[in-house]
Amino acid sequence: VKCGGDWRMPTDQEISDLHNNCDWAWTTLNGVNGYVVRGRGAYADNSIFLPAAGSGYGTSLYNSGSYGYYWSSVPSPDSNRSDNYSWGLNFSSGYHDTYYYYYLYSGYGRYIGRSVRPVQGLAQ
Numbered sequence: 001v002k003c004g005g006d007w008r009m010p011t012d013q014e015i016s017d018l019h020n021n022c023d024w025a026w027t028t029l030n031g032v033n034g035y036v037v038r039g040r041g042a043y044a045d046n047s048i049f050l051p052a053a054g055s056g057y058g059t060s061l062y063n064s065g066s067y068g069y070y071w072s073s074v075p076s077p078d079s080n081r082s083d084n085y086s087w088g089l090n091f092s093s094g095y096h097d098t099y100y101y102y103y104l105y106s107g108y109g110r111y112i113g114r115s116v117r118p119v120q121g122l123a124q
Contacts, residue, residue, distance in 0.1 A: 015098055024036075048117070051115070052066055057113060
């Protein structure tokens with residue numbers, strides 16, 4: 001809603017597809033570390049850059065330049081924990097994966113600062 005137009009947060013399936021169906025190359029672009037993520041086959045001409053922007057909590061920024069953490073639009077399927085779980089993507093040099101962020105015991109929840117990479121169009 002805040003992005004306007006038909007921009008929206010990616011679904012868990014779209015995050016999984018990006019992770020599983022693309023080629024990932026760690027690089028530095030304009031002085032910023034991150035991954036160039038390139039499609040395969042018919043989508044080989046398409047790519048995006050995901051900066052390793054780190055994570056925010058309160059007024060502090062952690063792991064900028066070393067790690068990337070990205071939110072999806074999907075909270076936990078467990079309604080008892082939906083305030084603390086959310087599907088996302090994380091990476092560092094030589095590593096990328098998807099998982100549910102969960103920080104119940106450390107006091108973190110979905111309100112911690114993670115990057116957002118909006119997508120356009122209807123959810124698949």
